[in-house]
Amino acid sequence: MKIAALLLSLSLGQSLDPYVRSRVEAGDRSTQCLFWSVPRITWHQSTQGNPETLPAGSEFDAVRRSFQSWQDVFSSCGNITFEEGPRVQDRDVGYVLRGDNRNLVLFRTRQCTVGSVVPADDGCWEDDSCGNVYDCWSNGNETIAVTLTTYDENTGIIYDSDIELNSAAFTFTAADGPRCGPNVTQGCVATDIQNTMTHEIGHLVGLDHTDALNSTMNPRAPPGETSKRTIDSGSRSFVCEAYPKGGVSQNCIHLTTDPTLGRKAADGAGGCASAGAGAWLPALAGWALMRRVRRRKDFRA
Ligand SMILES: [Zn+2]
Structure with a gap:
């Protein structure tokens, strides 16, 4: 069974679909599927920024432009507004139950x-909190960035x-070009912040990788x-379909409540179905099932 599961995973990992949730x-x-059910997502940058990015402070603008690109899509056909909150001293990622959590x-x-x-x-090695x-960076030398998402494993x-x-x-770097090289070290592109962040925000809104060429969610990013x-x-199209403008955000497995047993049931892995507010309530009580996963280790240069 483990072999079968592994093969499935590898197969899915080579998806050429336009998008993968x-x-x-x-x-x-x-x-x-994982998805946001709120109409507004507030995000924050650490006050520390990235001191080696020049000119100083340009990294903050590059991150902001990445969110703006997604905002433009959501404004066109989605149902979420992104809002930049004040920069914070906080250096902790992850989710703490009843804690002061920020994106x-x-x-x-x-x-x-x-x-x-x-x-x-x-x-900290045991509980992955180092x-x-x-x-410090604890995700491997070849990984460019990681998005750590916390979700309810019943509802997604x-x-x-x-x-x-x-x-x-x-x-x-935050410059537009050319590519950095032995003779070009200033005002050039090494690992582009906006390029990286636009991909990572894709994970933040619930996208997985696809190997489709030219996709923002392709897992590889050369220098x-x-x-x-x-x-x-x-x-x-993911935004338009999963977060339809004027509608509720879409899950992939319709959750229903069995009135006799009073427990959640899923009707299979069919097409995407609307998740009404009522359908979420049973699982919202299951905070103990909340967990965090790392989505996704990026990119391999
Ligand atoms: Zn990724």
Whole structure:
């Protein structure tokens, strides 16, 4: 069974679909899609920014432009408004029940190196909290950025999504071009912040990777790339279909409540169905089932 599941996962991982929605179990289309049920998403940048990006402060504008690109799509045919909140000192990603949670964007400027940064016997290795405890990058040297999304595993409703960028291993730039090289080190594109962030915000709103060429959600980003700044037609259609303008956000498995047993039931993995507010209530009581997953390790240069 494990082999079969693995093959399924690999197969789905090579999807050429215009867009792929994130699932409660990554890549498992028999599980619920992830989506926001609120009309407004407030996001915050860490006050620290990314000190090595020049000119100083341009990283904040690049992140803002990425959200604006998605806002333009949502304004056209979606139902969510993005709002930038004040910059915050907070350096913690993830979700704390009853905590002061924010959708946070931050750059990690050092690796969680065993020994020199994080003691080898530190308990944070066990619960995967070293990144927050030591303010360091804990997701692998080849990963450009990670979006950490917290959702209800029954309903797929997203409650929190934070984006970390790996400034410890990648040189993030905000210029438009040309590509940086041995003779071009100023005013050039190394790892483009807007390119990276537009992709990560795709994860934030519930998109998984697709191998479709030219998709913002393609998992690979070579140095100097800026093409993902422009949201592709497939990703745009996701917004229109999952977050229809004037309508409720769409899940993929219609949840119903069995009046006799009083428990949630799913009617299979058929086409997407509207999730009425009433259908969400049973699972909203199940906060204990809330969990966090890492969506998604990006990109491989
Ligand atoms: Zn990704």
